Amino acid sequence: MSDNERIKLESQHLRGTLADEIAGDASHLSEDSVQLIKFHGSYQQDDRDARQARKKAGEEKAYQFMVRARIPGGALTAEQYLAFDDMAQSYGNGTLRLTTRQGIQLHGVIKRKVKPTIRAINDALLSTLAACGDVNRNVMACPAPTPSRSDAQVQEYARRLAEHLAPKTRAYHEIWLDGEKVEGPDDEPIYGKTYLPRKFKIAVAHSGDNCVDVFTQDIGFIAELNGENLEGFTVVAGGGMGSTNGKSETYPRLATPICFIEPEDVLRVAEAIVTIHRDYGDRENRKHARLKYVVEELGADWLRTEIERRVGCLLDDPHRIVFHDVDDHLGWRRESGDRWFLGLHVTSGRVIDTTRSLLRSALRAVVSDFRPGIRLSGQQSILLTGIPEALCAHIDAIFADYGVSTDPGSLGVKRYALACPALPTCGLAVAEAERALPQLIGELQAQVETLGLEREPLSVRMTGCPNGCARPRMGDIGIVGRSFDLYDLYLGGDWANTRMNVPFAQGVKRTDLAATLRPALERWQRERSEEESFGEFVYRVGIDALNATVAL
Numbered sequence: 001m002s003d004n005e006r007i008k009l010e011s012q013h014l015r016g017t018l019a020d021e022i023a024g025d026a027s028h029l030s031e032d033s034v035q036l037i038k039f040h041g042s043y044q045q046d047d048r049d050a051r052q053a054r055k056k057a058g059e060e061k062a063y064q065f066m067v068r069a070r071i072p073g074g075a076l077t078a079e080q081y082l083a084f085d086d087m088a089q090s091y092g093n094g095t096l097r098l099t100t101r102q103g104i105q106l107h108g109v110i111k112r113k114v115k116p117t118i119r120a121i122n123d124a125l126l127s128t129l130a131a132c133g134d135v136n137r138n139v140m141a142c143p144a145p146t147p148s149r150s151d152a153q154v155q156e157y158a159r160r161l162a163e164h165l166a167p168k169t170r171a172y173h174e175i176w177l178d179g180e181k182v183e184g185p186d187d188e189p190i191y192g193k194t195y196l197p198r199k200f201k202i203a204v205a206h207s208g209d210n211c212v213d214v215f216t217q218d219i220g221f222i223a224e225l226n227g228e229n230l231e232g233f234t235v236v237a238g239g240g241m242g243s244t245n246g247k248s249e250t251y252p253r254l255a256t257p258i259c260f261i262e263p264e265d266v267l268r269v270a271e272a273i274v275t276i277h278r279d280y281g282d283r284e285n286r287k288h289a290r291l292k293y294v295v296e297e298l299g300a301d302w303l304r305t306e307i308e309r310r311v312g313c314l315l316d317d318p319h320r321i322v323f324h325d326v327d328d329h330l331g332w333r334r335e336s337g338d339r340w341f342l343g344l345h346v347t348s349g350r351v352i353d354t355t356r357s358l359l360r361s362a363l364r365a366v367v368s369d370f371r372p373g374i375r376l377s378g379q380q381s382i383l384l385t386g387i388p389e390a391l392c393a394h395i396d397a398i399f400a401d402y403g404v405s406t407d408p409g410s411l412g413v414k415r416y417a418l419a420c421p422a423l424p425t426c427g428l429a430v431a432e433a434e435r436a437l438p439q440l441i442g443e444l445q446a447q448v449e450t451l452g453l454e455r456e457p458l459s460v461r462m463t464g465c466p467n468g469c470a471r472p473r474m475g476d477i478g479i480v481g482r483s484f485d486l487y488d489l490y491l492g493g494d495w496a497n498t499r500m501n502v503p504f505a506q507g508v509k510r511t512d513l514a515a516t517l518r519p520a521l522e523r524w525q526r527e528r529s530e531e532e533s534f535g536e537f538v539y540r541v542g543i544d545a546l547n548a549t550v551a552l
């Protein structure tokens with residue numbers, strides 16, 4: 001077994017020595033506790049920008065923690081959002097980060113502030129338990145707040161799945177909320193003593209709109225409607241974006257359609273698949289431990305038969321899945337009657353005040369004054385919901401006063417761009433992502449304007465390593481950190497995120513990324529058929545033809 005398996009086994013359901021270490025004076029945790037605290041929703045990190053200087057000065061690393069809240073479907077109240085805003089100031093680095101899984105992260109939390117932060121999140125009636133770790137993570141769902149029953153139902157199923165698959169250990173309560181210590185091991189009926197071999201991700205989608213990137217999940221539930229009635233879900237399984245350079249047994253994979261189920265079977269089918277991962281996932285090699293490798297190696301038919309065995313009945317064939325779009329839900333949209341919602345773009349999900357725009361202050365002002373509902377999207381944006389029509393222009397004016405545009409039409413290439421945090425906080429990053437994105441977007445914007453393509457949507461997704469947290473293999477353009485300042489380029493995802501992009505160039509310097517893309521964008525401009533997206537164009541002409549263009 002990998003060392004992580006020993007740590008889980010010996011931890012007595014995620015306790016280990018975390019409580020004592022959190023209470024101690026050291027600036028950081030032991031190796032075992034670094035692994036365990038992930039299950040409680042936090043990663044120990046350090047400021048990697050400061051590493052060298054501190055090493056030279058004989059100082060230890062500048063340790064800090066990321067604390068992540070689990071927010072099923074990205075739905076929270078105005079009061080909960082304001083609580084996070086307060087925490088960013090009191091405990092974090094003054095910013096909030098909206099994640100690609102509809103959660104919120106606080107960065108730069110020093111060790112003695114981790115417990116008050118987790119308590120504050122629980123006081124706001126949210127949790128960090130299972131936001132990270134070898135368990136089911138935040139369950140995604142389309143955040144659109146329209147009054148149709150199906151919108152409410154995908155949100156409802158996300159909540160129910162999150163609740164059903166949450167770890168039952170009392171350790172979380174004991175360590176962070178000072179719950180009474182109960183002797184003896186906890187019962188984890190789904191996970192057992194060693195939890196899952198690796199992380200597990202679930203999303204609930206509508207057919208038609210793939211805004212949750214359902215094929216990148218361990219399980220995707222795709223709702224099928226008959227009018228307003230929810231008929232059931234087509235279940236797809238075995239997706240995941242991560243891979244490791246030089247390890248051929250690792251690769252990104254799209255989830256495979258497995259079966260169609262009635263709404264009342266969602267929880268037991270989800271539990272069956274989670275326990276299949278628990279029992280068949282690789283516990284020796286963590287890089288090969290995701291459910292996608294079980295599905296790829298044992299087959300979709302095997303998975304379906306095994307689910308049937310566990311739920312005790314035969315399952316129907318999957319239905320045909322049709323996605324035509326990935327709706328980013330940005331701009332003003334009618335919700336119902338005279339109520340509207342505003343989808344606000346947040347670059348790389350970073351809610352921050354800068355010299356150019358006071359986004360964090362603007363959001364604080366609007367949320368404090370008008371108390372809208374809040375939904376976070378899988379594209380790292382924020383939706384303010386339930387706003388009376390009479391207030392829309394007023395709210396626009398407030399955002400404008402803070403230098404924040406509410407018009408998605410003004411965003412250009414930035415609109416569909418995603419980036420992971422990467423340097424300086426992520427310990428796995430080998431290259432920049434969030435900090436490099438603005439310059440790259442600026443360069444690409446200049447190119448598309450020169451080519452007259454500025455009105456064409458273009459999705460760019462960038463990560464600082466192949467783990468794929470911003471789902472880079474689904475973009476028109478995927479940019480994946482390979483080593484320091486070098487990136488692999490992938491092209492050709494489709495607009496509905498049902499097809500992965502393919503390798504285009506390897507080891508490109510950051511400053512050469514836009515120039516490397518230019519010949520392909522030029523050919524797109526010259527040869528595209530009407531309304532053909534960049535990804536569709538690449539797919540039609542073939543990556544080899546484009547490589548030849550670059551070689552010329």
Ligand code: SF4
Nearest residue numbers: 420426429464465469
């Ligand atoms: Fe870190 Fe890699 Fe995930 Fe980016 S993709 S946040 S660099 S692990």
